[in-house]
Amino acid sequence: xxxxxxxxxxxxxxxxxxxxxxxxxxxxxxxxxxxxxxxxxxxxxxxxxxxxxxxxxxxxxxxxxxxxxxxxxxxxxxxxxxxxxxxxxxxxxxxxxxxxxxxxxxxxxxxxxxxxxxxxxxxxxxxxxxxxxxxxxxxxxxxxxxxxxxxxxxxxxxxxxxxxxxxxxxxxxxxxxxxxxxxxxxxxxxxxxxxxxxxxxxxxxxxxxxxxxxxxxxxxxxxxxxxxxxxxxxxxxxxxxxxxxxxxxxxxxxxxxxxxxxxxxxxxxxxxxxxxxxxxxxxxxxxxxxxxxxxxxxxxxxxxxxxxxxxxxxxxxxxxxxxxxxxxxxxxxxxxxxxxxxxxx
Numbered sequence: 001x002x003x004x005x006x007x008x009x010x011x012x013x014x015x016x017x018x019x020x021x022x023x024x025x026x027x028x029x030x031x032x033x034x035x036x037x038x039x040x041x042x043x044x045x046x047x048x049x050x051x052x053x054x055x056x057x058x059x060x061x062x063x064x065x066x067x068x069x070x071x072x073x074x075x076x077x078x079x080x081x082x083x084x085x086x087x088x089x090x091x092x093x094x095x096x097x098x099x100x101x102x103x104x105x106x107x108x109x110x111x112x113x114x115x116x117x118x119x120x121x122x123x124x125x126x127x128x129x130x131x132x133x134x135x136x137x138x139x140x141x142x143x144x145x146x147x148x149x150x151x152x153x154x155x156x157x158x159x160x161x162x163x164x165x166x167x168x169x170x171x172x173x174x175x176x177x178x179x180x181x182x183x184x185x186x187x188x189x190x191x192x193x194x195x196x197x198x199x200x201x202x203x204x205x206x207x208x209x210x211x212x213x214x215x216x217x218x219x220x221x222x223x224x225x226x227x228x229x230x231x232x233x234x235x236x237x238x239x240x241x242x243x244x245x246x247x248x249x250x251x252x253x254x255x256x257x258x259x260x261x262x263x264x265x266x267x268x269x270x271x272x273x274x275x276x277x278x279x280x281x282x283x284x285x286x287x288x289x290x291x292x293x294x295x296x297x298x299x300x301x302x303x304x305x306x307x308x309x310x311x312x313x314x315x316x317x318x319x320x321x322x323x324x325x326x327x328x329x330x331x332x333x334x335x336x337x338x339x340x341x342x343x344x345x
Contacts, residue, residue: 030287035068042101044085048193050214055102061301065291081166090120097284105267106167114345127321129292130271131312138232140206149231152181158204160195172208216309266328289318
């Protein structure tokens with residue numbers, strides 16, 4: 001037997017063993033698989049913001065609801081408005097159920113929005129759940145001369161954003177286009193915490209993208225002490241806690257603009273979505289979905305959520321998220337084209 005033939009046989013045997021071992025690992029029941037393992041929970045934003053607070057709280061409790069009680073390690077992976085983490089989840093992360101992520105809510109819709117950096121099919125990711133839908137807020141610091149949303153029609157307002165692919169930029173441009181607001185996007189902020197610091201320092205007037213559910217966790221005193229002016233709210237419905245803040249869809253001039261505005265609200269619908277890579281064994285996805293749902297009802301988690309001011313009143317299941325995201329990414333070409341035009345795509 002020649003050395004070349006011997007080498008080829010050894011390679012074939014090694015590949016066969018690896019495939020067999022991988023098959024056995026993927027076939028291993030979830031009740032056995034997670035025992036003694038570590039589950040990594042990625043967060044697509046820097047530390048300090050509402051997403052990070054939520055993710056770390058979930059990480060402290062979800063392990064109790066997964067058979068085998070794996071250790072949970074939270075790891076921040078910011079960049080490109082959440083696209084870096086989503087690309088990693090879709091293309092690089094282990095597809096065995098040991099990696100999940102809390103993703104920026106714009107990321108499931110970036111392919112629809114024409115973002116070429118989004119190298120994934122959001123409908124093929126495995127969605128696990130969300131603590132609930134979000135309400136977006138256009139707000140400015142209390143020292144800003146802008147007192148009402150109408151003032152932004154005649155006076156330029158600087159709106160901090162994290163990047164061109166972020167929800168900050170999306171809603172800055174949506175509000176500007178549909179309501180005629182003179183919003184000037186100021187880029188370069190790594191995350192929401194840095195945007196809040198910029199508002200406090202007077203570097204910007206405010207931002208067109210504040211999530212009402214996460215603001216109390218990141219800045220508990222802002223609303224109560226009137227440090228921020230809430231100029232507009234937007235989403236699929238007004239939030240009962242701020243009834244006097246104008247609802248943006250009620251203010252658009254024509255039906256086409258209203259439908260366009262609603263089409264951009266997919267990220268708000270999914271709230272702060274948790275997902276897993278594609279091709280993870282179905283039983284493990286069901287296990288993770290069940291664990292997330294149980295965490296949202298867990299008395300210890302809910303007690304901590306109340307202290308941290310995390311709103312989990314109406315969580316969404318993984319099945320619900322999967323449908324919302326699949327439906328949105330199948331939007332009519334005319335709707336997608338107008339959204340893409342916002343970014344020059």
